[in-house]
Amino acid sequence: MNLKQMVGEKAAEYVKDGMIVGLGTGSTAAYMVEAIGKRVQNGLNIVGVTTSDRTARQAEDLGIPLKSVDEVDMIDLTIDGADEISADFQGIKGGGAAHLFEKIVADASKEVIWIVDDSKMVEKLGAFPLPIEVIPYGSMQLFRIFEAKGYQPAFRMTEKNEKLVTDAGHLVIDLHMKEIEDPHALAAWLDGLTGVVEHGLFLDRVNTIIVGSASGTQIIEARPSI
Numbered sequence: 001m002n003l004k005q006m007v008g009e010k011a012a013e014y015v016k017d018g019m020i021v022g023l024g025t026g027s028t029a030a031y032m033v034e035a036i037g038k039r040v041q042n043g044l045n046i047v048g049v050t051t052s053d054r055t056a057r058q059a060e061d062l063g064i065p066l067k068s069v070d071e072v073d074m075i076d077l078t079i080d081g082a083d084e085i086s087a088d089f090q091g092i093k094g095g096g097a098a099h100l101f102e103k104i105v106a107d108a109s110k111e112v113i114w115i116v117d118d119s120k121m122v123e124k125l126g127a128f129p130l131p132i133e134v135i136p137y138g139s140m141q142l143f144r145i146f147e148a149k150g151y152q153p154a155f156r157m158t159e160k161n162e163k164l165v166t167d168a169g170h171l172v173i174d175l176h177m178k179e180i181e182d183p184h185a186l187a188a189w190l191d192g193l194t195g196v197v198e199h200g201l202f203l204d205r206v207n208t209i210i211v212g213s214a215s216g217t218q219i220i221e222a223r224p225s226i
């Protein structure tokens with residue numbers, strides 16, 4: 001059983017006719033986009049708002065009508081993957097370096113669903129490296145600040161061993177923190193650093209989590225939607 005496919009297809013059932021739908025990024029979200037694409041080909045009428053160039057290409061190929069995030073007032077529902085979800089439903093995202101656009105889309109959404117396999121559910125965040133999107137200018141200064149804190153920073157590299165450049169033209173520094181004691185305090189500190197564009201801590205943002213495991217899908221209602 002492919003758990004990513006299972007939760008991706010389950011989440012696609014939440015999409016209703018007439019909705020504006022935020023389409024997340026990553027290997028799990030790709031299954032959701034594919035399932036929504038099939039429903040669109042069978043007559044479902046929606047508009048998608050994508051969170052990366054990759055997802056935009058996939059959605060276009062499937063014939064899903066798209067608008068940019070700036071062309072819509074509000075997104076009805078966003079479905080996205082996650083890298084880690086803690087016991088109190090906070091998340092780390094950005095393993096695919098899409099967290100800046102993903103957070104902008106999530107913030108413009110009435111409801112957010114995350115789809116994950118059960119390996120992503122953890123007690124505390126931090127085993128997954130925390131992605132920090134930074135502007136290239138001065139990025140070594142930020143690197144040194146993270147190093148001095150003991151966060152073991154590493155620039156995200158491509159297969160060609162070049163610094164990865166995000167869809168927005170920034171770099172990514174991954175922090176290897178092992179365990180994040182206070183995600184809200186860390187997020188506030190990161191938000192205050194000049195040159196940090198966005199970090200991968202997604203706090204108090206998800207409404208529903210669909211978890212896939214060998215025994216099936218579990219739906220967790222994390223917090224009420226707006």
Ligand SMILES: O=C[C@H](O)[C@H](O)[C@H](O)COP(=O)(O)O
Pocket residue numbers: 024025026027028029080081082083093094095096097098099102
């Ligand atoms: O930047 C990428 C996104 O935040 C993804 O949603 C996240 O990394 C999970 O990806 P995957 O489903 O491939 O594990």
